[in-house]
Amino acid sequence: MKTAVVHDWLNGMRGGEKVLERILPLVPDPTIFTLFHVPGSVSAEIEQYPIRASFLNRLPFSRRHYRRYLPLFPRAVESFDLSGFDLVVSSSHCVAKGALAPEGVPHLCYCHTPVRYAWDQFDDYFPRATTRLFRLKKIVIDRLQAWDRATAGRPTRYLANSAAVADRIRRHYGRSADVVAPPVDVDFFHGSANPREEFLLAVGSLVPYKRHEVAIEAARRLGRPLVVVGKGPEERRLRALAASSVRIVADLDKESLRDLYRRCFAFVQPGEEDFGISLVEAVSCGAPVAAFGRGGARDTVSDGVNGVLYVEEGADGLARAIEEIGRRRFDYTAVRAAALPFARERFAREFANAVAELSGAGAPGEGRARNP
Numbered sequence: 001m002k003t004a005v006v007h008d009w010l011n012g013m014r015g016g017e018k019v020l021e022r023i024l025p026l027v028p029d030p031t032i033f034t035l036f037h038v039p040g041s042v043s044a045e046i047e048q049y050p051i052r053a054s055f056l057n058r059l060p061f062s063r064r065h066y067r068r069y070l071p072l073f074p075r076a077v078e079s080f081d082l083s084g085f086d087l088v089v090s091s092s093h094c095v096a097k098g099a100l101a102p103e104g105v106p107h108l109c110y111c112h113t114p115v116r117y118a119w120d121q122f123d124d125y126f127p128r129a130t131t132r133l134f135r136l137k138k139i140v141i142d143r144l145q146a147w148d149r150a151t152a153g154r155p156t157r158y159l160a161n162s163a164a165v166a167d168r169i170r171r172h173y174g175r176s177a178d179v180v181a182p183p184v185d186v187d188f189f190h191g192s193a194n195p196r197e198e199f200l201l202a203v204g205s206l207v208p209y210k211r212h213e214v215a216i217e218a219a220r221r222l223g224r225p226l227v228v229v230g231k232g233p234e235e236r237r238l239r240a241l242a243a244s245s246v247r248i249v250a251d252l253d254k255e256s257l258r259d260l261y262r263r264c265f266a267f268v269q270p271g272e273e274d275f276g277i278s279l280v281e282a283v284s285c286g287a288p289v290a291a292f293g294r295g296g297a298r299d300t301v302s303d304g305v306n307g308v309l310y311v312e313e314g315a316d317g318l319a320r321a322i323e324e325i326g327r328r329r330f331d332y333t334a335v336r337a338a339a340l341p342f343a344r345e346r347f348a349r350e351f352a353n354a355v356a357e358l359s360g361a362g363a364p365g366e367g368r369a370r371n372p
Contacts, residue, residue: 001028001029001086001087001359002028002029002031002084002085002086002087003027003028003029003030003031003085003086003087003088003089004030004031004033004080004082004085004087004088004089004099004101005020005023005024005027005030005031005032005033005049005089005090005091006032006033006034006077006080006088006089006090006091006092006096006099007020007032007033007034007090007091007092007096008034008035008091008092008093008094008095008096009034009035009036009037009066009094010032010034010036010037010038010041010042010046010051011036011037011038011041011042011063011066012038012041012042012231013041013042013043014205015112015182015275015276015277015278016091016093016112017042017043017046018182018183018277019091019110019112019161019182019183019277020032020046020091021042021043021045021046022183022344022347022348022351023089023091023110023351024045024046024049026348026351026352026355027087027089027355028086028087030049030089031049031050031051031052031085032046032049032050032051032052033052033054033080033082033099034051034052034053034054035053035054035056035057035066035073035076035077035095036053036054036056036057036062036063036066037051037053037057038063052080054076054077054079054080055076055079056069056072056073056076067233070140070144071140071143071144073094073095073144074095074098074144074147074151076095077095077096077098077099078098078099078100080099080100082099082100082101082102082105083102084102085101085102085105086105087105087106087107087108087355087358087359088101088105088106088107088108089107089108089109089110089355090107090108090109090110090155091110091112092109092110092111092112093111093112093113093115093116093274094115095115095148096109097109097111097151097152097154097155098147098148098151098154099154100154101154101156106156106157106358106359107154107155107156107157108155108156108157108159108354108355108358109155109157109158109159110159110161110180110351111158111159111160111161111165111169111177112161112165112274112275113161113165113168113274114148114165114168114169114172114173115144115145115148116209117141118141118144118145118148119145119148119168119172120168121208121209122138122141124208124209125207125208125209126138126141148172149172149173152172152173152174152175153175155175156358157178157354157358158173158175158176158177158178159177159178159179159180159351159354160177160178160179160180161179161180161181161182161274161275161296162179162181162274162275162295162296162298162299163179163298163299164272164274164294164295164296164298164299165177165179165274165275165296166178166179178354179299180347180350180351180354181275181299181341181342181346181347182275182277182342182347183342183343183344183346183347183348184277184280184281184284184339184342184343184344185281185344186284186336186339186340186342186343186344187343187344188254188258189258189261189281189282189284189285189339190284190285190286190336191262191285191286191332191336192262194262194263196262196263196264196265196287197263197264197265198224198225198265199224199225199226199227199263199264199265200215200218200219200224200225200226200227200264200265200266200267200268200322201226201227201229201260201261201264201266201267201268201282201287202215202226202227202228202229202230202267202268202269202270203228203229203230203257203267203278203281203282204229204230204269204271204273204278205230205231205232206228206230206231206232206233206234206235206238206248207232207233207234208234209271209272210230210234210270210271211270211271211292212228212230212234212238212270212271213237213238213241214270214271214314214315214318215228215268215270215318216228216238216241216242216243216246217241217315218268218270218315218318218319218322219245219246220243220245221315221319222319222322222323224245224265224322225245225246225247226242226245226246226247226268227246227247227249227260227264228242228246228247228248228249229249229250229252229257229260230248230250231250231251235248257281258281258285261281261282261284261285261287262285262286262287264282264287265322265325265326266287266288266289266290266307266322266325267279267282267283267287267288267289267290267307268289268290268291268318268322269289269290269291269292269297270292270318271292272292272294272295272297273291273295273296273297274295274296275295275296275299275300276291276295276296276297276300279291279297279300279301280300280339280342281339283300283301283306283307283335283336283338283339284336284339284340285336286332286335286336287335288306288307288308288325288328288330288335289301289306289307289308290307290308290310290318290321290322290324290325291307291308291309291310291321292309292310292311292313292317292318293309293310293311294311297309300338300342301338302338304328305334305335305338306330306334306335306338306339307325307330307335308321308322308324308325308328309321
């Protein structure tokens with residue numbers, strides 16, 4: 001058997017790429033199809049497989065300004081020639097799930113989320129007051145949403161990374177999805193005997209839905225240092241907001257990131273995450289978390305056991321959650337234990353079972369829900 005693995009883009013190691021890294025050894029003879037590929041930007045475990053990039057990868061400025069080609073994303077993913085493959089697997093947070101599988105070939109979609117800015121978070125990405133060419137961008141996103149809905153029937157089966165994402169798939173696509181939480185390297189991410197320090201830690205791409213500005217403001221109010229690990233289009237704005245006690249760093253190796261998880265007073269997650277791999281890595285290192293109580297955090301944070309969930313959006317809610325962490329005594333063993341169910345072995349078993357079931361399930365469309 002040969003497998004076509006469709007992933008939105010390969011230009012950095014984020015949560016989706018960590019999942020892709022673990023999917024590839026679980027499917028037979030994979031070839032990766034992606035809209036954009038920057039060689040060397042992802043792990044050697046991914047780069048060892050054949051990678052076929054779309055025509056968008058050859059357009060000017062595609063390395064740094066790939067988001068400007070958003071109107072062409074649907075056409076690009078539909079341009080992949082997947083003939084000759086026996087299985088299609090998509091790893092999708094944008095358009096990968098819309099890839100066209102050959103007639104009679106099953107398509108398994110691991111959905112990180114339906115397109116955020118086309119469904120639930122348009123206003124976060126494109127605030128009317130500050131977005132240039134707002135009306136034009138609204139038209140583009142509306143068209144993307146219509147295409148996303150119309151192509152929801154292409155995968156034979158959906159897997160979601162959290163209960164929250166499974167609910168979005170049901171609401172937006174009219175499809176059911178089984179939850180298979182992402183893999184976390186709990187063997188590598190573990191604690192140390194060194195005492196915790198005063199700084200707060202946030203990890204994630206510098207994009208609007210992560211709400212890093214909330215972490216910056218909460219840290220200012222509490223007088224605590226903050227380290228933000230990530231890069232992205234929001235970097236200039238966040239640096240303008242940050243005081244001298246805030247450090248924004250990027251491209252850390254795993255050892256350096258683990259060291260931060262081990263030393264931070266608390267890990268903070270002020271945005272609604274689809275799942276939150278970084279949060280579970282922090283928990284695996286024994287760090288208590290202060291997390292906004294919507295989305296994937298509800299699958300990973302037990303209030304009072306490995307952290308504090310808060311429901312009041314903004315810096316006030318986050319600051320109070322951090323103060324609550326300071327009042328409680330968290331047990332390292334209990335905090336770390338909350339991460340162990342998300343080990344790589346569990347993901348491998350559940351994903352491999354889904355592949356095996358689908359391979360014998362017949363042609364795409366059998367027994368699946370109707371499109372809305």
